[in-house]
Amino acid sequence: MSAVRTNRTVRGIPDATVARLPVYLRALTGLADRGARTISSEELAAAAGVNSAKLRKDLSYLGSYGTRGVGYEVEYLIYQISRELGLTQDWAVAIIGVGNLGHALANYGGFASRGFRVVALLDADENRVGEDIGGRVVRHIDDLEHVLAVERVDIGVIATPAAGAQAVCDRLVACGVTSILNFAPAVLAVPDGVEVRKVDLSIELQILAFHEQRKASGSALTALTAVAGRAAHSDAPKPALAGETDYPQAVEA
Amino acid sequence: MSAVRTNRTVRGIPDATVARLPVYLRALTGLADRGARTISSEELAAAAGVNSAKLRKDLSYLGSYGTRGVGYEVEYLIYQISRELGLTQDWAVAIIGVGNLGHALANYGGFASRGFRVVALLDADENRVGEDIGGRVVRHIDDLEHVLAVERVDIGVIATPAAGAQAVCDRLVACGVTSILNFAPAVLAVPDGVEVRKVDLSIELQILAFHEQRKASGSALTALTAVAGRAAHSDAPKPALAGETDYPQAVEA
DNA sequence: TCGACTTTGTGCGCGTGTTCACAAACCCCT
């Protein structure tokens, strides 16, 4: 895939750290609202749900913004993290697909407050075209190139069904979009230089199910989760290639 | 936090592997629909967007389910992964908060096809109580304990505003729910033995913004993203603790 | 001014995850 090769980016902020900065930012804004002026790494780490040493190391990648013996000044740290993440400028976002999820995204307040501006809503369904969502009108997907020629778009959000996701992605890339957030349950192929992040609701549930199953089977009934007549971890022989299956067929809607 | 201490779980499937199994599963079901009977690790890896050695090692944690010189039988592998993830049994899911996002989740087709059954919808808004979503009626949040006493719930999905998330979480945990998927932008504190996974729409966008900013500033205008009069990486002195700030204050809605 | 106390910033060891590269295993053709 075309993700960054080296995990550590050019100036040296690890991806793992970048992924946590928004969490720190959220915790800090909450603290600021409650009137805190300074905060120690210990307290902020607790608020963000991480180890305090990790927090300090993360912040040290941005620079030396704390004061030993005191802590970090909340507003100043908010500013520094925001700047590092690029939230001091505003980013134009286009949302493709305004079904349930697209609606939720278009109305999500957490975007606007962090410099993300939804500048275009697109959908393939004629019935949805013309609909007004939060002051923005839904355009038809066929106008994608036209809309993006008029309005600069930095980030494309794909909230279409899986079937159409790759086509939409290709068209976004062709229009010069280099950052894509994909909610469709599909693996997108993109050229180098384009970054795709994926959010998959069902994958998270499946991971939870795995751990839940482990808890349950660990307590008592190891073998019951397996099919009758088959050992728990199924070291039964693989089926012959042309043979009849003796295991249940998985179905996919 | 109360996440699993050791990354490698008891029988030995790494968390990183577990997180990828659903991706493989999706790729496999797609292949099965197109009529593929067997597939090599190279092809499946391409479809799933991972390195083929990684794929083989991941699958080897489940057992030795391939055939050298041939590859993996698609249906058989689907069954094995499904069983490992616990998708051969069905899981009862409760969704708390049926705003835009909750609606999207309640209507999401990807759940039902993988053994996830939405058994309860709850909301704090009286106007939403009684509404019918996909054949299920929205109940009031005050009835949470009552609903969960009648209906077993394995996984709780929190799609409320951030302010109410912790309270809802506490009540779910009190009712015996040990797996929680949190969409609210808040860090949840839970006792040991309860697993929380978090999906945050705005964090993903912020990570994209970071990389997009890096691309842009790398090309030419390193200093322009910084505030006028302040160096790009801002090694300007920290503000005095009681002094006036000379940097823009971040605002939070 | 000095010493006790607090908190940051980071060197270092350790565990996890990723990738390469190759032997082992299997199929198929002759």
Next chain:
DNA sequence: AGGGGTTTGTGAACACGCGCACAAAGTCGA
């Protein structure tokens, strides 16, 4: 039956991230 070709499964080296523990650096009171 045997040999060539293909693909799996995995040992080993490497890269990355995490957290402990501590020196450095600052505050504050006497």
